Every structure is written in C-alpha cells, then in structure tokens.
Amino acid sequence: MSTPLLEVVDLRTVFHTTRGDVRAVDGVSFSLMAGETLGLVGESGSGKSVLGRSVMGLITNGATTTVSGQVLLEGTDVHALKPSARRKLWGPAVAMVFQDPMTSLNPVKRVGTHLTETLRRHLRCSRSEATERAVDLLRQVGIPEPARRLAQYPHELSGGMRQRVVIATALACDPRLLIADEPTTALDVTVQKQILDLLGSLVAERNMAMLLVSHDLGAVAGRTDRVQVMYAGRTVESGETRPVFAAPEHPYTEALLASIPQLSHPPHTVLRAIEGNPPDMARPPAGCRFAPRCGRVGEDCTDVLPMLSVVLGPSQREGRREVACHHPVLTDPVLTEELGHGR
C-alpha cells in the first residue's frame, strides 16, 4: 500500500478558556489516500469544524490553544512548520471550502480578486495569466458568463453561485486535499445537491482527497468512501460508509440515523430525536461521553472511557470497522435482546 496523503495521529485541540480547558478535539486519528473521500459526521458541537481547521493548521498552538498529536500532510508535520512555511501549503497542498458563502467572501472585494490574489500569491503569475485562469476556474465550477462575474461583487450573486466561487477559490492552486466544512449547510435544499455533485465530480477529475465535514448524513451517505462519526471531540465509529450506515455498531450512530425523517414513515410520526444535548466540553463525563444520552448504557459505561477498537463481529465482513463502545449494537446481541432492540 502506498503512503497516505494525509495522516492524522492522536490529534488533540484544547482551548484554554476562563471556564477551563475545552477539549474540542480529543485524540482523533485517521488517514486519507489520494482520491479518497472521508466524511466526518456528528452533531453541532461535536468538534468536526475544529478538527477540520486543526488538520489544516488554521488552528494551531498559541496563547490560548494547544494542539498536540501529528498531522502529516504528504509526510510534513503541519503543526511543526513555521507559520510562513505553513501558509505556503494553504492553496497548493490543502484548501478549505467554508460553510457560509454569504460570509466567507469579502463583501468589498470583487469575485475576481478573490481568485487572482490567490493565484498570484502561490503561482507567481502575471495579472493577465491570473485573470485567464480565474475565468477558466469559474467555468469549471459551472458559473455562466465567467468573464463578467469576475468584475461583480459577492452580493450580486446568489447563494449557490457564491458557494461555487468559494469552491473555485479553493481549487485555484490545485490542492491535493480539500477540506469542505459543512459546504451545503447554508444553502437551499435544491442547491445543496448541485454543490455536492460538483464537489464530487471535481474531486474525481483531479484525484483529490476530500474531507467532507457535515452534520447532514444524507450528504455524506452517497458521496464518501469512508465515514468517521464524531461525538464530543472523539471518534465513536469509523468504517466504510455503506456498511456503517446500513448496520451501525455505535448507539450514537444508530440514533443519528434514526433521527433522519423518512418518506416511508406515516405522516405525523414523532421524529426520533436524540434526547439531551452534547456534553459540556470543558467538563466531559468521566466514562463514555455519550453515556448520559445512551439507551444501551451499562454500569461500566459511566466509569470507563471506551477506546476505539476493531470490531470482530457480523459487520467485520464488510471492510475494517472500528467502534468505541462497551456494548456495540450488533456485536453485543445479548444486551441488544435484553433491551428489545430487535434488529
């Protein structure tokens, strides 16, 4: 097997606040090959966005932040670099698509400036070359009349068009890794699919690796190779997307999937939302972070923090599956039956 494009080893991001240390990312590991798409899913506040930004190095060690562990991007430890060397990676090696295209484009800068300044910063090309490439990029992300759009301001474009501009800006210097941080959350439902399809086809064309951060399981389901489910800054389950969603091992994954409304449900069915809220990351519970909200909680759950380990059970047949749970849904059938979870 070749070396992975991105390797994240035991990444921890801790914010030192007046309320105490907030462990936004609490020991997460994964790796990503070129051309592969990994979905990071979880509720709001599960540490997904901070993880994405820590992987990129946008969040790094500072006066109020401690990042430990390793992020190896093509073999280079992102957090060990000097700031100026790290900035050189942002564009050609790794780029980010942000959540809200209404706020992630500078309102007083023309669309074209966003693109050309990035191109000129990294590729050291002339103004006219940069403009030419910018037109080409806008065309690639499906923006009609690209030459005219360059001179427009962000507010003159619709939300979907703006997100296409954001994507074009991210792709400007041909990054090997794209981090898409909730790229469709702020968009209309009809536009969401277009943007996800666009991202999918661009990733495939360029053989890029993509980290798709989203709380939208539907968005992740059909468009990722593997998925990693996050809860309270930790990975609770990871594996190939299809089997994970078809047969979740972790109760949290199961509950997340159950909370998606289905058309097959009869009208006025009460939606099965997960009771309670994610824990306060400054004072996480002692044992399993999910224990207070879990339907399968046992005595050991509130005392001992479950570690991520390879599952040896029915789900093992479909790719490598890891879960951090004392009583996984499928591999602990005794408890499953006791609780009447007839699966």
Place this chain on the structure above:
Amino acid sequence: MGWEISSVARRFLLPVLELLAVLFLVSLGVFLLLSLVPGDPAVAVLGEGRTPAEYDALREQLGLNDPLMTRYADWLGGVLNGDLGTSLVPPQTAVLDRIASALPVSLELAVLGLVMALAMALPLAMWSAYHQGGRADRAIGAVTFALLSMPSFLIGLILIAVLVNSLGIFPRNEWVRPGDGLAGNLSHAFLPALTIALMEAAMFTRILRNDLVTTLHEDFILAARARGMSPLRVMVSDALRPSSFSLVTVLGLSIGRLVGSTVIVEYLFALPGMGKLVIDAANQGNYPVVQGAVLVIAVIYVGSNALIDRSYGLLDPRTRRARA
C-alpha cells in the same frame, strides 16, 4: 420614461436641494444667533462716552434699526453676491479679505493634522487589533486613553516646552505663509499640527482598532488566511476597508470641527487662523466678521460631511445604488 427622469432627479437633484436647504438654515441660524448676542455694536465701534445721537446715527448707518427680517434679507443678498460686509473695527477691510487670510492657516493646520493623525492611527490600530488583548494592545489603549483625557493646550505646552524651549528643534517666531517659503511654513506648522494630530490620532486609533477587532472575527478573514495570505496582507487588503466606516464618519466630522475650533492651538502657537479671527472679533463686538467666519466654517462642515456621505459607496459596494 417618466420613471427615468424621476430617478435621475432622485440621484442628483435631491442631494443638491438637501444641501441648499441645510445651508439656508445654517445662514438663518448664524444670523439670528448673533443678533441675540448682548452688547451694542455701536458702542463697540465708537467706544464709550459718546452722545446718544452719535450712537444712533451709527446704528442707522449700519442698518441696525431696520426690522430683523429686512436685515437678514440684506445680509443674505450680500452673501449670495460674495459680499460678507465690512469689519466694524479698524482696519475696516472687507470681511471676505479677513477670512481669506485666516482660512488657509486653519485649513493647512486641519489637513496637516489629520494626515499626521491618520499616519499614526492606521498602523497603531492594525498593530493593536492584530495583538488583541496582548501587551502592545493594552499599552496602545492606555496611551490613547491618556491622550484623549488631556486637554489640547496641555499637549501643546508640553510639545513647546520640550521641542522648542529645551531642544530648540523648532523655531518660535511669526507664522510664515506657504508663499514665502514652504520649508519655513512647514517648520512652523509642524508643532501645532502635531498637537492636533495627537488628539485625533488617539481617537482614530481607538475607533479603528475596535472595528478591526470585530472584522477580524469574520469568516472572510479566516478564508483569506486559509488562502495562504500573510497576516499583514490580510489586515491591509481584507480587514481595513470593511472596518473603516466609523473612522471615515469621524474623519468627516473632524475636518469641519478642526477648521473652526483649533482656537486654543492657534493662540498657543500665535497662528492667525479662523479660530483666532472669530474669538477676537466676538470680543470686539465685530459682528460682521463673526457672522461671515461662522458661515464659512459651517459651509465647510456641511460640505465635508456631504462628501463623506458620498464616499461610503467607495468603501462598500453594497451601499451603491443599483445601476439600472
């Protein structure tokens, strides 16, 4: 078709009419205010101890016995013809000439002071905002706060004591007009301009720093960083413009304010500017000079603010009117 004409009227005619209405009210205000000020101009001109008949003859001659509205109409008629009247106190020259010699001094002081203030405030505010909460930020905050709480004459006195009297870096004699040698003029204008600049810079720094801090938390700043832009580049190219609305507003108010209210600085440095002109004339009961000077200051104030209003479109494309 009719819609197009009305939209043109709305864009160009309306602001001009607005401006004219404001100026009309200003002229009325200036005139009435000074007519209500106690003190008899006739006594001011002739001095005490003349016969009532002599005073009355002068009043008649100056038109002071006419009804208020007649006097206002006469005065406004003169103003519109470029005649602001004649000084009552010797030298009895035209008010316009007095203003013409005082205004350049004040304008030079105001412009030079503001340019120096901006030259200090922009880097300080950016430095402060970048290191928000850090040692530099707190130090700059403390110094600007101290400057703001100091009266301007104190700053001027300290500057004179140190730079003129102790170190002898700057000359201390009569004002030199730019026409009589630019170097001499600038060396005389520098200290008073610096006195003004320090006060204004303190205010500008605080205003801009706070707006920058807010802007730096915006997503588009993070996005610009994520494109590999350097901190300085992000600050100047991305953060500065969206953060400068309050600063530009205050700057507009400062231009108008400084032209008329640098009296203390003008006295301190013996400068023949507008502030000195108004105060001296008011003390002498020389009302045509006061009226004329206040009117000119008011026009500059209104004009500079009208310009600032128009400039928001340059700062933020979202406030520009849609091009039909």
